[in-house]
Amino acid sequence: xxxxxxxxxxxxxxxxxxxxxxxxxxxxxxxxxxxxxxxxxxxxxxxxxxxxxxxxxxxxxxxxxxxxxxxxxxxxxxxxxxxxxxxxxxxxxxxxxxxxxxxxxxxxxxxxxxxxxxxxxxxxxxxxxxxxxxxxxxxxxxxxxxxxxxxxxxxxxxxxxxxxxxxxxxxxxxxxxxxxxxxxxxxxxxxxxxxxxxxxxxxxxxxxxxxxxxxxxxxxxxxxxxxxxxxxxxxxxxxxxxxxxxxxxxxxxxxxxxxxxxxxxxxxxxxxxxxxxxxxxxxxxxxxxxxxxxxxxxxxxxxxxxxxxxxxxxxxxxxxxxxxxxxxxxxxxxxxxxxxxxxxxxxxxxxxxxxxxx
Amino acid sequence: xxxxxxxxxxxxxxxxxxxxxxxxxxxxxxxxxxxxxxxxxxxxxxxxxxxxxxxxxxxxxxxxxxxxxxxxxxxxxxxxxxxxxxxxxxxxxxxxxxxxxxxxxxxxxxxxxxxxxxxxxxxxxxxxxxxxxxxxxxxxxxxxxxxxxxxxxxxxxxxxxxxxxxxxxxxxxxxxxxxxxxxxxxxxxxxxxxxxxxxxxxxxxxxxxxxxxxxxxxxxxxxxxxxxxxxxxxxxxxxxxxxxxxxxxxxxxxxxxxxxxxxxxxxxxxxxxxxxxxxxxxxxxxxxxx
Amino acid sequence: xxxxxxxxxxxxxxxxxxxxxxxxxxxxxxxxxxxxxxxxxxxxxxxxxxxxxxxxxxxxxxxxxxxxxxxxxxxxxxxxxxxxxxxxxxxxxxxxxxxxxxxxxxxxxxxxxxxxxxxxxxxxxxxxxxxxxxxxxxxxxxxxxxxxxxxxxxxxxxxxxxxxxxxxxxxxxxxxxxxxxxxxxxxxxxxxxxxxxxxxxxxxxxxxxxxxxxxxxxxxxxxxxxxxxxxxxxxxxxxxxxxxxxxxxxxxxxxxx
Numbered sequence: 001x002x003x004x005x006x007x008x009x010x011x012x013x014x015x016x017x018x019x020x021x022x023x024x025x026x027x028x029x030x031x032x033x034x035x036x037x038x039x040x041x042x043x044x045x046x047x048x049x050x051x052x053x054x055x056x057x058x059x060x061x062x063x064x065x066x067x068x069x070x071x072x073x074x075x076x077x078x079x080x081x082x083x084x085x086x087x088x089x090x091x092x093x094x095x096x097x098x099x100x101x102x103x104x105x106x107x108x109x110x111x112x113x114x115x116x117x118x119x120x121x122x123x124x125x126x127x128x129x130x131x132x133x134x135x136x137x138x139x140x141x142x143x144x145x146x147x148x149x150x151x152x153x154x155x156x157x158x159x160x161x162x163x164x165x166x167x168x169x170x171x172x173x174x175x176x177x178x179x180x181x182x183x184x185x186x187x188x189x190x191x192x193x194x195x196x197x198x199x200x201x202x203x204x205x206x207x208x209x210x211x212x213x214x215x216x217x218x219x220x221x222x223x224x225x226x227x228x229x230x231x232x233x234x235x236x237x238x239x240x241x242x243x244x245x246x247x248x249x250x251x252x253x254x255x256x257x258x259x260x261x262x263x264x265x266x267x268x269x270x271x272x273x274x275x276x277x278x279x280x281x282x283x284x285x286x287x288x289x290x291x292x293x294x295x296x297x298x299x300x301x302x303x304x305x306x307x308x309x310x311x312x313x314x315x316x317x318x319x320x321x322x323x324x325x326x327x328x329x330x331x332x333x334x335x336x337x338x339x340x341x342x343x344x345x346x347x348x349x350x351x352x353x354x355x356x357x358x
Numbered sequence: 359x360x361x362x363x364x365x366x367x368x369x370x371x372x373x374x375x376x377x378x379x380x381x382x383x384x385x386x387x388x389x390x391x392x393x394x395x396x397x398x399x400x401x402x403x404x405x406x407x408x409x410x411x412x413x414x415x416x417x418x419x420x421x422x423x424x425x426x427x428x429x430x431x432x433x434x435x436x437x438x439x440x441x442x443x444x445x446x447x448x449x450x451x452x453x454x455x456x457x458x459x460x461x462x463x464x465x466x467x468x469x470x471x472x473x474x475x476x477x478x479x480x481x482x483x484x485x486x487x488x489x490x491x492x493x494x495x496x497x498x499x500x501x502x503x504x505x506x507x508x509x510x511x512x513x514x515x516x517x518x519x520x521x522x523x524x525x526x527x528x529x530x531x532x533x534x535x536x537x538x539x540x541x542x543x544x545x546x547x548x549x550x551x552x553x554x555x556x557x558x559x560x561x562x563x564x565x566x567x568x569x570x571x572x573x574x575x576x577x578x579x580x581x582x583x584x585x586x587x588x589x590x591x592x593x594x595x596x597x598x599x600x601x602x603x604x605x606x607x608x609x610x611x612x613x614x615x616x617x618x619x620x621x622x623x624x625x626x627x628x629x630x631x632x633x634x635x636x637x638x639x640x641x642x643x644x645x646x647x648x
Numbered sequence: 649x650x651x652x653x654x655x656x657x658x659x660x661x662x663x664x665x666x667x668x669x670x671x672x673x674x675x676x677x678x679x680x681x682x683x684x685x686x687x688x689x690x691x692x693x694x695x696x697x698x699x700x701x702x703x704x705x706x707x708x709x710x711x712x713x714x715x716x717x718x719x720x721x722x723x724x725x726x727x728x729x730x731x732x733x734x735x736x737x738x739x740x741x742x743x744x745x746x747x748x749x750x751x752x753x754x755x756x757x758x759x760x761x762x763x764x765x766x767x768x769x770x771x772x773x774x775x776x777x778x779x780x781x782x783x784x785x786x787x788x789x790x791x792x793x794x795x796x797x798x799x800x801x802x803x804x805x806x807x808x809x810x811x812x813x814x815x816x817x818x819x820x821x822x823x824x825x826x827x828x829x830x831x832x833x834x835x836x837x838x839x840x841x842x843x844x845x846x847x848x849x850x851x852x853x854x855x856x857x858x859x860x861x862x863x864x865x866x867x868x869x870x871x872x873x874x875x876x877x878x879x880x881x882x883x884x885x886x887x888x889x890x891x892x893x894x895x896x897x898x899x900x901x902x903x904x905x
Binding site: 009012185188192196197203204206210213 | 700702720721722723724725726730731733737738739740741742745746749750751752753754756758760763764765766770771773774775777778779782813817
């Protein structure tokens with residue numbers, strides 16, 4: 001068990017709360033920087049995907065995990081970012097500029113989608129964002145002279161100012177830098193008034209308002225930021241996939257992203273990346289074990305969705321804070337060993353008050 | 359005349375949405391949560407009906423069988439998955455039912471004889487056409503319309519006039535208070551999931567002659583959401599009216615608007631409703647008491 | 649007599665035909681503890697909600713000479729009015745410290761860009777916020793709970809946390825909705841001391857709704873009694889308590905607590 005003797009407010013404000021954290025995150029940083037020397041191209045590619053999905057997770061986490069607004073249409077923001085990047089990169093825009101444009105355009109879309117959020121919440125918002133997702137999907141498929149319709153767009157390699165990310169390693173580093181910057185931004189936000197205002201809105205709108213928080217403005221801000229971050233991920237996604245079509249941005253993907261943050265651990269920055277890792281690693285595990293299962297199960301096309309669904313249900317029932325929650329428990333177990341007792345993290349039971357009366 | 363024919367087919371399509379939406383509304387009315395797996399329950403019901411008919415059972419006997427089978431599945435679902443998260447926010451329930459939907463779609467592909475193929479369900483009335491003054495409606499649509507109206511009337515009477523129905527509504531307003539008042543909240547929730555899954559089974563079996571039976575037929579449930587919202591989520595007649603509105607708008611835009619609008623008309627409509635009048639046509643407004 | 653801090657004139661609130669508050673007028677003077685009493689359903693909380701602008705009302709509410717009409721609910725806090733809620737409305741999934749820091753929101757001066765980059769201005773503001781909040785933590789003796797999640801705290805502590813959050817906004821007028829409800833005798837005692845200190849040491853004017861007549865007589869400067877949305881008596885605690893209409897309202901409805 002670590003006891004931290006606090007002597008200055010700064011200790012609570014800074015990102016690394018104590019030397020131990022500094023050490024472990026430093027180690028993680030070194031490992032991520034050294035990854036290209038250790039992993040082959042395939043695994044490095046998968047790691048890049050984890051970073052990209054992690055950014056999506058951060059965006060969605062900000063909106064759903066911290067502000068409490070459900071989005072079933074996040075694939076649409078990813079699409080806005082990806083298509084913007086694809087089109088501008090083809091025009092020769094250097095990556096930082098096209099990335100900014102992708103983020104801004106996605107943010108603008110987010111503000112529009114956020115409009116219903118000013119009046120509705122809960123399931124109504126879920127349905128509104130889902131409706132929006134369907135509309136964007138249809139637009140991508142129909143607006144052929146811009147989006148290439150169902151055949152999609154071929155995306156060139158990432159380039160800026162004469163430099164081209166022409167290898168798996170160089171693209172990985174770009175993704176790593178972007179992911180690190182986005183994470184830093186989100187962490188900064190969460191230790192500032194805006195991040196706390198999001199949490200306030202999530203937990204009690206009525207008292208957030210009585211604390212002087214302008215609900216409409218902060219909800220819109222949350223949508224805009226979330227969409228912008230997802231748009232940034234979309235820009236990387238476009239280059240990673242090299243060809244983008246409307247099929248990659250459907251409601252199923254939106255649901256998968258939500259699943260990702262729930263499984264990873266709702267309401268935590270770690271959760272976004274844990275969830276992304278889950279989303280990438282699980283299919284690999286399924287592919288590995290399916291030959292050992294009875295053919296009726298192992299060869300069924302529904303095997304992967306079944307496992308996804310089961311994991312999701314199990315997480316909600318048994319570990320509401322997902323992989324991150326489990327991680328905290330394991331860490332606490334070792335820190336407190338042998339004093340850890342069951343029930344240390346027991347969740348409070350609460351009956352529901354009416355949604356309609358909120 | 360053509361317009362009228364388009365409207366008629368829109369109405370019959372819309373009542374299908376309404377029929378599925380009834381299932382959402384039932385659960386929402388009683389528990390204030392939304393079942394995102396309603397379409398999948400319908401799909402399972404259709405497969406149950408299909409299996410019964412394949413084993414030689416007459417269509418009209420398969421219908422109650424599917425109803426009963428799904429009733430049991432609905433109750434199991436409530437017991438195993440939903441009861442532990444009773445009282446948690448809407449988000450949790452949405453996610454858990456999404457998970458259930460994934461599992462349902464996945465498991466169906468593993469069951470011999472079900473799989474990923476498209477199956478036709480033979481119904482005695484299939485292919486018959488009803489003509490009235492130049493208008494043509496398929497008999498299978500007439501059956502859906504009749505069943506939807508009968509079912510919603512029965513449910514309306516249930517909520518309006520039976521003790522259990524009234525208790526359910528009371529429980530939805532504030533589960534804790536209802537619990538203290540001696541209303542067996544958990545048993546009611548169980549019952550309502552049974553009924554809702556049963557209704558989904560009826561929808562699935564009746565829909566089967568029109569859309570065939572396959573693993574992804576539940577996605578039509580996603581169109582039933584807008585129907586429920588437009589009608590006002592807690593309202594049974596609202597679900598039907600919302601369904602009809604969507605059905606008609608869809609079929610009209612299929613004829614008079616450029617290609618592509620038909621598929622998203624329902625969603626554009628629901629966004630407009632949510633921005634303009636979020637409570638829908640029959641919805642009620644209330645604000646939280648502090 | 650000094651100019652009123654809060655002036656409520658001919659306030660009426662109706663919910664779908666039912667008059668919850670009808671034609672109520674009163675003034676809260678700077679530095680006093682003004683208490684609204686009355687049986688359940690007398691419209692006390694509704695008056696609070698009208699001042700918070702979360703229910704539509706007719707009549708006029710002015711604060712320090714300024715009409716509240718036309719303001720948005722979130723702007724009320726910026727004027728220096730803070731409130732607590734009858735059933736506790738804390739941010740459950742945040743720590744006590746975070747709850748209080750949210751109370752500082754009205755004093756935010758940074759912008760989004762500064763926060764994303766955590767510029768020195770944002771850091772400085774965080775330090776200022778923390779200092780202000782620590783004063784409140786000391787004042788209400790919450791240091792022990794500082795880093796705990798609200799969701800796990802006992803009822804009595806939450807009540808104090810909610811008071812602390814309201815104080816963190818540095819209000820000049822504090823609305824307390826039943827500060828003692830759900831508290832035991834000892835906790836109610838503490839609450840009485842704190843209300844006294846809030847009035848005398850912090851110089852904050854208090855408008856309170858309260859059922860516990862013991863607490864009311866201990867801390868109130870003046871009391872207004874309501875019944876079924878109408879004013880029935882106003883004066884010192886002793887005057888109001890012995891007023892025949894008040895006695896009848898309580899005995900008549902058997903709601904006295």
